[in-house]
Structure formats: structure tokens, C-alpha cells
Amino acid sequence: MAHRPTTEDEVRDYAGKVLELGAVGSKEALSGVGQITTLKSLGFNGEGTSLKPDGWYLPHDRGLVAIVLETKAPDRMSIDAPELKEQVERYCDVVRTRYDLVVGIVYDGERTRAYVNGRPLDVPDELQSKDYYIDKLMDRPIDKERIYALTMRINNSLHGDFGIKNLYHRMIFTACALVARRYDAVLVRGMDYSDFHTGILNALNKAIRSDREQNAKLQLLSDVYSEIKMNVSTDEEDPRAVERLKDLIGDFIDWVTEISGLINSSAWDGEDVMAIFFNEFNRYKKKSESGQIFTPDHITGFMYRLLEVNKDDRVLDACAGSGSFLVKSMSNMIREAGGVKTRKAKKIKREQLYGIEFDREIFALACANMLIHKDGKTNLAHMDARTDSAGDWISTTGATRVLMNPPYENKFGCMKIVENVLDNVDRGVLCGFILPDKKLEKTSKGQKNRILRNHRLLKVVKLPENLFFGVGITTSIFIFEAGVPQGGKKFYAVNIEEDGLITVKNKGRHDVYKKWPDLEDYWVDAIERRDESRFGTGQWHSTNDCLSWQAPEKPFEITEEDFARTALDYLMFQRGVDGATVRESMGNLATYTSEISEEGDTIRLEVQK
Template sequence: MSKNMTEDAVRDLARDILGLADSDAARAGVGQLTTFNQLGFAGVADKPDGWYLPKNKADVAFVLETKASRILLGQAQVDEVLKNVRIMQTQYEKVVGVLYNGEDVRVFKGEEEVKTPDKLQHLSYYLSLYTVDNIDKERIYQLTARINNCLHFEFGIKNLYHRMIFTACALVAERYGAGLKRLKNLGYATFHTAIHSTLSKSLIDSRKQNAKIDILLEEYSDIKMNTTDNQQAINDFIDWVVEISECVNSNEWRGEDVMGIFFNEFNRYKKKSEAGQVFTPEHITDFMYKILEVNMNDCILDATCGSGGFLVKAMANMIRESGGMKTKKASEIKSKQLYGIEFDREIYALACANMLIHKDGKTNLEQMDARTEAACEWMQSKPITKVLMNPPYENKYGCMTIVENVLDSVPTHTQCAFILPDKKLEKASKAQMKRILKNHRLRKVIKLPEDLFFGVGITTSIFVFESGVGQGGKEFFACYMESDGLATVKNKGRHDIYGKWASIESHWIDVVVKQSGDDTCQWVDPSEHLSYQMPQKPFEIFEEDFKKTALDYLMFQKGVDAKAFSEKLTDTAMYSSRVSTDDKTVTLIMQRGGDDVGKN
């Protein structure tokens, strides 16, 4: 590299390396004539050498300061780039500033200098400096508890789902540029209105595909809370929401659904008396995705989608397979390959929020009753290839009607996985199960760990059906995952604290796909059972059993009352004996006429 490059030459070189050019997502470029005022920063006459200004103010902005190659990058030059960073921070929470002279690079994340490669990198590298590279689950648990308590006791939101919806709306607003941290110390009204305003704007595009997504905004508006004067509580809530939002935006969200973890954790605060949904543990949604061998070309249905855990997990894994969020395929997956139904209005609002948080407001979500003919017609109109579901278990919610409707409404040969109570099929009406098995085939049953749904007291299995193909009396494969390796943590539910799940999951995926490889594997006749059958313990008899039976029979023959004889024998042993003790044992020495007659 020439040591005599002019500032113009350095600027042009930086433009090419960084890839600064206008796009649909952002204004970007280099120059020496454009002022910050022209870029939307009213009244600021300073001129940046390069800029990247995303339309979404929640995304990372970038500013470039260039110098001729002969100029060393000292404090005076640092002060220039930091001044431009501060200008951008009036509109963007996250700003990266780069100082460059064609040879040396100094990089600032906000106003803090960070260590980066010696050579100038592509813009995407610098934008990723704000990306969380790993997700601290324990931190999410802590934040969830703090948010729940804050909204309950400081904001006075008594309803659990309202607390969840309010938090989800704040997360959506942060995702779409509300810049919540800039609302600290501005009072309750400004804070509350900013979330509503940003939420409303974020729904504009999504309404074109799904008008019912407005329910989210309506639910937010209906939440009753105290207009708290506790500014510290508002500030704390903002900090916690922003921290969770950064985890959602992390590179790792593909493997761990942050919102799935968050919703599951939140749901633990539900009172036992409250009716509602059992949220599927995040690791089980992933397991079900894998045993159905879902791929990026599948179209997924969850007809009781709850907060959207199965759909988000499917979206995450499918996008990962497609090459990432920036691919054309990723856009198709989000807009054309995920279908969900949820009856409960509040839970439906959560599902909408979950999708919006993951930058997908256009998912095909419908608020309707999966038991109805209208729902069947809706499902029949979709190109479903796989079904992943955890329907409500109680008969009053129409559990088996939902299962039958789904099986009847998807194309023939569709693989459908349902989490249900172990004996649910056997307890269903005989007429209904006869009808289901006449038209569809139960292929596999995987009994899940008995402590999976911590505190709920329900034991469950995954039931895998193939639609449109009758059972015809054919046996189905069954197995029992006795443990998932998770452990119960006091007041925090069940977590993979020992890191066992990855190997356990790998084993069971292999067993389910090959239908062999574990001692619990069995083939079950559907005319006899419709669940995994726990093995009967083998019958064993010991010498003591034989002696007791023989003695009981002998006393019976002699007319001896066995109970009275046993009590008298015990009294004699206990109270007519000489007691001898040492450090570890107590010895009873039965006596008759002063002579020792035995020991016990």
C-alpha cells in the first residue's frame, strides 16, 4: 500500500472494502460534501467521510472518518470520529465509528475503542460488533423474574398474560426502533405512548397479509396498570427489555429460541388455579423438529400454536439450513412456510409478538377455533407437509377433536407429531379412535420423561401419525426416553445444568429414526394398546416367602391366630430379653429360666 495516498484515495478505497452503497434497508455512501443535516440530523453542518444509516433505528449505524496515509491516527483524529459517533447517537442507540488512513484502523463501539483486525474489514463485520455471540440462559431466567415482579408489584398488572403481552410489546417496539433507552427519565406517559406508537407503525406492512395482527395492539391498549410515578421501576424495566432484545438479535438465536425460553419461564408464575396452556419445553420442540426430519422446504402447521414456540423453532432451523437470514429462501420461509392457529385471544397476541420480535410479522397466523369446520377449511387450503403440535389436553377444550381435524385436513402422507398425555388415545371414545385409525396410521410413540412438565403432574408422549393411510391393524413402534438429563433448580424449573441433553437427544433421534437401538424399544398391537407399555417386573419368589407361606398354612391347620401369635412373639422378643449394645448394634438375647436361648 502506498504511503502517499490522499484522503480522497483512502475514502474511495474504504468505500470498496466496506461495501458502502445505498440499499432498501439503509442510506450508505462516502463523500466530502454531504452534511449530517442532509442525512437527517437537523441543523448539524459537520460532514462525515462515510456513513451507513439503517431505516430501522434499532439497527446498528456506522460512521467513517478517513485521513491521508501520511497522517497518524492520534488523539486529535480520534476526537473527530467520536464527535461524529455522538451526532449519530442522537438517533441511533448502536453506532460503530471507524478511523482509517489506508494502513491503520481504529474502531469504536459507541465511544469505547475495541480491538479488531489490523486491516479494514467489510461493513458487516463492524455491524456484528453489537451482536451477542452466545446466550446466557441463566441471565434470561433472572431478567424474566425481575420483569414479572416489577410489572406485578410496581406497575400493578395483576394478570399474568397481560404482563407477558406488555413485555412482548415492549420487545417488539425495541426491535422496530423505539430506542427505549432514550425514554429513561422521561416519565410514564412518554414511555407508554412510545411503545404504542412504534408498535402501531411496525404492524403496517404485516396488516397486508394478516389483518388480525392488530389484536396485539388492541391487547396492549386494554392492559390495566398503574400510571406509576416510580421512574426507577420504568428505567429498570427498559434496561431488562433491551438486554433480552439483544439476546434475541444474537447469532445464537437460531439454536436457542430466546422467546421460547422467556415465555416458558414467565409461564411458571401462573397460579395452579388458572386455566391455560402448558408451554412446550424448548428442547422438546427442537427434538420433535428433528425426529420428523423437517427441512427448509417443508411447510409447518401448528393448529394450537400457543405463543408460537414450534413455529419459531421451525423457522430458526429452516433458515439456518437455507444459509441464514439474508437469503431469499429465508424470506420465503417466513412468509409462505409457517402456519399457525390459536383460539385464545391473549395467547394469539403473544404469538404475533413472538413472530414480530423475530422480524416476521407476515407469518400465516389465524385466531380461530381448531375444532371448527372453518379451521378445517383454512388448513385444507394450505400446502402443509409437517405438523408439530402440543394441543390442550382437557376434553373440554376438544383435544381429540383437534387431533382428528388436523389429520383429516392435511394432505395424505403428512407426518404429524402431537404431544399428548400417555393414555389419551386409549381414553378417547372408541368410536372416535376407530374412525381415526381407519383413516390415519399411528406410526410411533415416544414416551417422554415423567418429570418433563415440571409441577403440572402430567406424563406425556409424542404420538407420530401419518395422515390419510389407515392403520389396518399394523403395529406401531414405541420407546421410552426415561430421562432428558435436565435437573430441577429451586424456584427456576428444569434446566440442562449438567450439559447432558445434547448427547441424550442425539441417541434418541437415532433410535426413533432407526426404530431400534435401545432396551425400551417395542412394537405394539393397536388392537391391544395405543401407548408405550411399561415392562412388567418379573415374578420372583424368595426362600423367606416360601417359609412364611408354609408357616401361615401350618398355623391355619392348628387353629392358631397368626396375628395374635405374631404380636406375642414380638412382645416376648422385645421385653423378655437381655439387651446388649455396642457402638453399631443392639442385640436381644432371649432368656428362659435364666438361660440364654437365642439372639436377634
């Protein structure tokens, strides 16, 4: 640099160039430097908006990182002076009313300090471009323990303090608040109930406004949100109740804001936020409530690889639930395309993800989940996947891959849904369904024959028996090639006995010891090559014999101990002796490890030492 800035004006102008804050009013963000621009004029309201930062970068996407700048002339004040940190943090406090992630930068022409939520951010002394600081925050490892801790607080508060007893209503309310954070809702501590509730609703309507014409059913999200009732006092004549409610709302806003910041990290790998909520919120579920089985995240990623999905595929889930397969597919496809800012990413979101969900409230959850992850929502249909109209809709999607976990009960038409999907996608499309292990074998003979006459079962992958812990159902992945008859061809089956996950109290099953990535690589390769050298569970079967992985029959074995026990029991029976009493008094060791002989009316027992 030819000239080192010496005055505060020079420092500010130089910082603006290095940070690249000169593109005021750009398509991506509002950015600039100056001395007279107030935070109020930049769109903020409330306390502190008369402050005038030296620089700002405010993305139009509220889920991205915002930056505020404070500059000082060299040698005028130590860059580590508490006053400078406090000043930039005052700016950040205001900006955080609308952004989850805010970096406050202090620069004196020679050295740089950066702060996030009042805590120092490790950065070089030399000032960098804004992208450096943005990437610094977006690339942070995901603190899932923190997400679960915050989710537990939210669940306890919504259930106990706000009186929302319905499991799905708590999930929907939280999801809608997360959507609101991403779409410019002003949610700040101190709000009253009316402003809080209306602020979320307005943000939801804004989020779906541009897509409502393409998908009118998106209105269901705001409709379902509006129907959720809180059992709290809003009596303005009771000041203590009003203040307590404001505190509760403030805590909820703080927790949601922090979660939103965590899931906006670029390290977030498409995990289903709703599944995290479900694991926690499910603690209060009554036995009478029907449960939605959410597909574990590691299985959605495994199926994505197993069916060889790529960024050019069009993915269908005709029983979308909360949208876990669609969210995972969107995340993987966008990463393969080069990131969220590519043109391909926009196409993936708008044209390559399709879902159907029949339950009204679960459909709202799916919409919210896709909105939280930024789009893919316009191709969600609120339909019954068993119907001809759903079949017609499926045929228009051009789906090239199907990833599904349909409801297992016959009353929900499990196999009718499977057949409807297979019949209405194009010939050659690979379709993966998670079903109970023996579901195909228990299907009526007529339907089973019809399916195999028109479609080919390629592979069956038995999943770990404790995968859906607490549900009591063992499952397999059934992979079909649509439109190609079975024609007597055999299918390949394997058994993934363990996935390495363990059950963590109140948090579901987690890969605590990081075993799954290696296991996933192994199984994807082994199933593709149909060659296993490690676990050796592969089988080939004719569909005339079975339609599932078959547990090998254990060979019949009899030990000397078994023979001795049976012989002794028989001899005691002949003599009218109570065998149970004898065993209890002598102990199992003596009873089953002894030499037995008979001399006249006497049974001789010699204990082996």
C-alpha cells in the first residue's frame, strides 16, 4: 500500500474499499460507509436506531451474515479499548433484531478486531474482504448439542408456559418462528403477544407471497399457524402477567434466533430440523397420539447415495412428511452444483424437488422445513398419494428418482401408495421405499403379482433393528426399477445389522463415536458391487421364494451339558423326583456339569471339577 491512512476519514474510506462495502443498493445487500447514515435510515426500528456506524453490509437474505464497522484513526485510542468494543456491540445489538449472524469489526488503519455476540472472533490484524469474515462465521462446525439444549428449552416453554399441548402445534409454531427469522420479521425482546404473533404471521405471508400463484396450497402454512392457540393470560389490566408474558416471549425469540444462526452455517449438511424437534418434543406425547415416523438423517443420506442421485435428478417423495428426503436431496444436489449462489442451485430448488403430503399439519411442517432451508417449497402438493389425481400429478413431475418412507399401516394404504408411485413414474426410474421387513410378503397375492408383473425388485437392504427406536418396527429399503417386469430375475439382499449409532437420553440415536461414515461408504460400495468381504450377509433370492432378506437358519447343536441335563430330568421324572427343587438346592453348575449313572434304585451324580 502506497499510503497508510492516518485520519479517521481515510481509515473509513480505506476500510470500505478493502471490505468491498461500496456497492450501495446492490441486488445482494445494502452496503456502504459514511458518517451520517443512521441505522433507522437503514431500515431498523426501536431503541438505538439513531446510531451511525462507519460501515455496514446488510444482506437482503436475513439468514446470511451482516457486518457493521467502527473505525478510528491510528494512535488515537487503543484498538482493544473497551469503548470501541462497546460501541460496535451497540451497533450489533440493533442489527441483531433482524439478523441471526452479525460481525462487528473495529479497525484503526493498522489492526483489526472482530466480535460476534460480544465475544472476540479470531481474525488477522490486517483487514480482509467482507467474504473472509462471512465465511469465518458460515464455516463454523455445527454445535448440535447446543441445538438440542435450545430445543429442550423451547419445548418446555411452549408446553408448560404457553400451554400448547399438541405436539405438532409446538413444532409448527417453532418452525414458523424460524421461517420468520429468515424473512425479515422484527422479533425483539420486549414485544407484547399481539405484535409477536402478528410479526410471525406477516413474515410467513411474505415468505410465500411470490410462490402462492404457483402453489396455492402454501397458504395452508399461515392458516395452520393462525389456528394454534396459546393458553396464556393476555390481560392488559394485570401488569405482572403482561411483563411475565413479555419475558417468556423474549426468551423464545432469543432461543429461536440462536438456532436460526446455527442452522444457517454452511456446515449444515441438510439435516432435517423437524426430526430434531420431533425427538425432543415427542417427550410429552400421549400414548393416544398417532406418531409420525421421521426418517433418521443418516438414512436419508444413505438412500441418496444408494440410488445414485445427482444434481441433475428430479427427486420425488410422495409421502414427504416433514420433508427430510427433499431437504437432504436439496442440500446434496446444491453442494454438487457448486453452492447456493449458483444458477443451478436456483433451478434445483424450483424444478427438481417434488413432494406429496396428505396430513394438513404435516404438510405445513414440510412447507416450513423447506422455507427454513431456503426454498424447494413450490412443488409440494397437499394430496392423498393413493388417488388417481395424485398419480396424474406424479406423472407430470418428470421424477427420475424416488426416495420414500410411506406410512406402514394398511389403513393408510401403504402398498397402494407404493404401487401408485411405481405406475406413474417413467420406465427405468429407480424407486427406494422404506417398508417393514415382511411388508411385500404380506401384501395380497393379487397386488403382489401385479407389482412384480410391471416393476422389478432389484435390491432389499435390511436396516438395523433398532433404527426406529421405541417404535417396535424393523424395516428394509426396497429398491425397484419402475416399468420393467421382474421376469423371473432374482433380487439381491443384504443385512446392515449395526449402524454404529447409540441412544442418547431425550435426543434419539446419534453417531457419538463417528462410526457411520465408514460403514456408509462400505455398504454403498458393497451393495453396488454385490460383493462383501467384511460382513458377508449378501443373498440372491427368487421372488417366488421370498421378498425380503432371510435370516440364516441356526444349525441344530446339542452339547454334552444339554444331554446331561435332559438325561437327569428324565431319570428324576421316572423316580417321581421334583427336578426344580433338586436344581435349586444343588445349583446349576453341579446339575449341568456332572456325570450321571444309575445303580438299581439309586441315581448317582458325580460333579466334574
